[in-house]
Amino acid sequence: MSRSQRGAAEPVTRLMPLAGTVPLAALVSGCSASPMSYLSTEGPAADPVTLMGWGFTAIAAATTLIISGLLLWAVVRHRPLRLPEARETMERGGNGLKWIYVGTLVSTPVLFGMAVWMVAATAAVIAPGRPTALTIQVIGHQWWWELRYLDHQKNQSFIGANEIHVPAGVPVKLELMSADVIHSFWIPKLSGKMDLVPGQLNETWIEASHEGEYRGQCAEFCGAQHANMVLLLVADNAAAFEAWWNAHAQPQGQVADAVSHGRDLFMKHCGECHTVDGTAAKGKDGPNLTHVASRRKIGANIYPNKRGHLGGWIADAPTMKPRVRMPAMAEKLPGGDLIAVLDYVQSLH
Numbered sequence: 236m237s238r239s240q241r242g243a244a245e246p247v248t249r250l251m252p253l254a255g256t257v258p259l260a261a262l263v264s265g266c267s268a269s270p271m272s273y274l275s276t277e278g279p280a281a282d283p284v285t286l287m288g289w290g291f292t293a294i295a296a297a298t299t300l301i302i303s304g305l306l307l308w309a310v311v312r313h314r315p316l317r318l319p320e321a322r323e324t325m326e327r328g329g330n331g332l333k334w335i336y337v338g339t340l341v342s343t344p345v346l347f348g349m350a351v352w353m354v355a356a357t358a359a360v361i362a363p364g365r366p367t368a369l370t371i372q373v374i375g376h377q378w379w380w381e382l383r384y385l386d387h388q389k390n391q392s393f394i395g396a397n398e399i400h401v402p403a404g405v406p407v408k409l410e411l412m413s414a415d416v417i418h419s420f421w422i423p424k425l426s427g428k429m430d431l432v433p434g435q436l437n438e439t440w441i442e443a444s445h446e447g448e449y450r451g452q453c454a455e456f457c458g459a460q461h462a463n464m465v466l467l468l469v470a471d472n473a474a475a476f477e478a479w480w481n482a483h484a485q486p487q488g489q490v491a492d493a494v495s496h497g498r499d500l501f502m503k504h505c506g507e508c509h510t511v512d513g514t515a516a517k518g519k520d521g522p523n524l525t526h527v528a529s530r531r532k533i534g535a536n537i538y539p540n541k542r543g544h545l546g547g548w549i550a551d552a553p554t555m556k557p558r559v560r561m562p563a564m565a566e567k568l569p570g571g572d573l574i575a576v577l578d579y580v581q582s583l584h
């Protein structure tokens with residue numbers, strides 16, 4: 236290649252790495268805005284590790300750039316003017332050794348600093364710095380989440396499902412268990428993963444810095460509907476959380492006469508699997524449906540909690556979530572019975 240040809244090609248090649256950074260930046264900012272992204276996090280059980288991840292990435296990128304630069308410099312600078320003959324030996328000046336010393340001197344403190352950073356970040360997320368505000372037991376089921384809100388003071392514990400409510404800005408203790416196979420609790424914006432193991436109690440904690448909704452997901456393959464075992468965490472301000480707690484700690488009150496037929500059908504056909512606190516329905520195989528009408532979604536957060544979806548679910552859940560452990564109920568609820576049950580379920584605010 237002649238000198239002039241190389242000169243013409245140079246500006247373009249020099250811009251190439253820059254061109255790559257534009258889509259990369261777009262990718263990173265786009266990804267970190269998505270609900271399942273851990274590229275930016277929003278709670279002290281996750282932030283120290285996120286920061287460390289970015290820090291290590293920056294150090295690794297800088298190292299790659301520096302080494303590549305030095306390598307390029309060495310190749311260009313010390314390029315032999317002509318290729319050596321086969322029998323000639325290449326000669327190298329003794330001063331190359333100083334680069335080994337420089338490299339060791341620079342990398343040792345950097346690596347040591349990274350080790351210290353890692354220990355500090357791990358220590359920061361292992362336990363909250365302040366006492367936890369409350370304890371919630373999270374029990375994994377194929378393919379939904381049981382939530383037991385424990386209240387040791389007022390003896391007002393109650394059970395919910397799939398939608399975790401916590402106060403924002405305070406740490407919450409989580410006790411993780413499983414009713415069947417191994418699942419894994421993961422809300423990427425708020426914490427790392429922790430398994431739910433049958434016969435074992437795993438403890439972790441979580442804190443949402445801001446009010447808002449955070450999506451989570453079972454992170455350990457647990458069967459056909461593993462991917463649709465979705466969790467939603469709602470972080471409220473203290474007053475809203477208090478109001479939510481007080482409402483949900485109450486058993487379901489008397490229902491209006493208009494839905495009493497639906498209630499009776501529910502007790503007959505659904506009560507063996509579902510509990511509604513304050514009624515005869517005490518089943519444990521499915522999610523607790525007390526106050527289910529106030530949940531944002533159904534089917535472990537895969538369908539909106541709207542009349543159409545709810546009706547479809549009750550009639551034929553296995554079509555909406557194949558292999559689900561709730562049978563199609565349409566045959567048992569002929570005529571207006573399905574609508575009556577639907578009205579009752581929608582009355583459970």
Ligand code: HEC
Nearest residue numbers: 377378379504505508520521522533534535549560561564
């Ligand atoms: C054999 C047990 C069984 C019976 C009977 C049953 N269900 Fe279910 N139900 C389940 C299970 C298990 C789930 C959780 C499915 C999942 O998300 O994977 C569920 C989920 C639900 C949900 C969604 C709850 C949520 O928060 O996602 C509703 C609503 C529901 N059932 C209503 C009913 C009604 C109404 C009946 C009676 C007509 C009924 N079920 C009968 C086992 C049952």
Ligand SMILES: [Cu+2]
Nearest residue numbers: 453455457461
């Ligand atoms: Cu799973």
